[in-house]
Amino acid sequence: MEKENRVTGDLSTDLVRLREISHNTADLITRPITICGIRLSFVMTEGMVDLNKLDQALIRPLLSRNFENGEEIFSWMEQTTVVGDVKDVFEYGQILSLVMTGFLAILVDGVPRSLVLGVQGYPYRSISEPNSEVNEKGSRESFTEPLKINLTMVRRRMRSGSACFETFEVGSESRTLGCMIYKPEAVSPELLREVRRRLNQINLKVVLDTGYLQPFLEGKSFTLFSEVGMSERPDTVCAKVLEGRIAILLDGTPFALIAPYLFSENFQSFDDYCRKPYFATFIRLLKYISFFISIFLPGAYVAIATFHPAVLPHALLFNIASAEETTPFPLVFEALIIHFLYEIMREAGLRLPRPVGHAVSIVGALVIGDAAVTAGIIGAPMVMVVALTAISSFVVPSLYEPVMVLRFIFIILGGTTGIYGMALAGALLLCSICQINSLGVPYTAPISPFTLSAMRDILFRAGWRRMAGKSIKIQNLWGSDLTRRKEK
């Protein structure tokens, strides 16, 4: 059986066998040629090989030389061809696997092996600005789909060679190429072992996106918050890797996974480190406040106005009461309706082409919002609360999903049980967030468990002179189960 999978050296047999194994797929090209009386064949996938490169680096020099036998052709190619990878392959399965990723396989009559050359040249999206992590300052590069291009972007930023790239394949059918990026001197060996173990346990047939890997890297307990981060910025990935984290890139996905990932990291952005510390600190505090507003404000407004109106100043209370007098629904229903409408409009605006999306947003904001107030369906203060909440939720985009779900929960609780229900649910939510361990590191670290030295980049952002002195590794945070490493 093993012999049947090996290259025989008889060109016709080998080509027939390759066709059989690939189920005679239409995009597999086999191009037999004869040089100095020696029969050889190029095997490649249509549209995945750079033909100009192939012509210049291989075909022209090959045709201008004399060869006595097949082995001589291979040894000449191995010594002189200037292309990416050059590999000796002996099995059909391996040949096909490489050919499907853009390699060119050469089979020579009489030689029981194949030479595989990396002359990939498939079309891909060029490097563009990041969409989900837009920044004011700093690099404008974001990851693109081909893994190799992404790895180049990371390597360009870490030229000392301290970062290690470890490739792996995932998906029994898709055989998607992935790469773990880590700094051997910084990463915890336990963390590395655990990530490798979890990646090995993935039993998916097809892996098309890093999102497929995310649940396998996260813990088993159900939680709204993600223990694995995502970034489309190579500079962010480099910074995380230096702190002892592991980044995972996947071919065909412009997003890198980052593990472990902490709650406080949702509030950090690359811009923070390009600005003056006082301004970065202010922005960070703004983000924390926005996060609380986006979760609790509508619920708290409903709860206070319904159950605890005495807390509000008389003038504000009077305004709210007069606005609500004309509306037919209780506050809790108003809040739910308008939030539901807002989510519909947001989703529609997101999926539609940009010009249409803008139109939908304008129609939603101006026409429906204004019309609902004028028609007396919804009170004006509620529209203001929803608008503030909606804007706040975009300040921390990585937490949008849990925030949206929690907002609805807190509106319902605020409207039915008042402050009591909200406080109880808040405490429960806090416990459920605090119990998360992201690959051995408490998700809420370094706030709780508290690490004083890490505080310079959590609620506040210290200046670079202070931060340059000592980099804090993820395993050195208080409460981490990973073995501590000496700070350098």
Place this chain on the structure above:
Amino acid sequence: MKTAQISGAQLVLLLFLCRSFNMLTADMHNVTGHYGMEQLLAIPLSLLLQALIALPAFLLMKKSNRGMTESALWTAGKTGVIFPMISCVYLVTVTGITIFNLASFLANAIYPGSSALFFAIALTAAAMFAVYLGLEGLSRAAVIVFFFFLISLFLTTVGVSERIQLLNIRPLEQDSLSVIIEGAWKIFARSSTVYLFVLLVPYVKEKKGKSFIWYLIAVGIMMEVVSFLVTAVLGELGVTEAYPFFMLTTIAQISIFQRMDALHVSIWVMVCFLRVTLFLWVMSRQLHAVLPVRMRENGRERWILPFLSILSVILAAIMLGNRKTADFMLNSISTGIADLVLMAVLPSAFLLVGALRGLFEHQKKEESL
């Protein structure tokens, strides 16, 4: 990779919050019945008393190198089961009283006319789920709640600062010493969290002794501040008011906010939730330790938590339904006898039995080997 241990600081903050639950009830303020220096002096004395009474328990744990329940079973064999049993009865009662306190406060002061039982059931259900999440999550959450608690206390203090009348703090009277001693004992009798500290020592990673001292200091400062505020602001009104600290928050005014009670109530609900969760967690651990192996193999242990939760709610419901029963329960638990038995009498007895059987010496030899 997951550990089940917490740090000393986390335990201190967790128990500090559990103790601060009593802040809203009348428990802590009118134990002496004298608003003034007697109350303020009774607090440090009660802390000293707590430390002294907990000494045999700490000694037993140090000698046996085990937790309290394990030490009881190790020294006294099957008879040692008496300790976790009495302990669970005590803790269930305290949990029931805690739930009752919160539910009756909410039904009377915040949501007049609503069912107190609803608050009790909702709280217990949430706490039950939190127990399932574990001690680590609870202790980490306590650190964050602690900051909110401090903010709330600070805002209340600032909000009532204009109303502080130092004349309200009465000087010592002739028979003050007996009042102070009696007050100290009463404060001790309401300090079930000291006992909780003793039970949680095995789950602390390091600095156990220091943590206990810090806990006493932190609780002492908090009690002094609260007692001072209540006495200085409310004066005589504090004696008759059912929830004196809550009253402070209703009159605290900061900027556009006319009162701080909504903020304070939400913090208090969180604190109560942490307290009930911690009590249920400790109880389920204790019962788990004494559960027969056969029952553990049959998976019966999973019923411990629901059983304890239901028991606590039933107890709270009985108290909510009958004021006389509630008073009886509150009075009987406030005698301090249970704390004395669990922290001093029984541990001393186990120490004696262990010494007579030569267990400690044997343990020492084994450890040295």
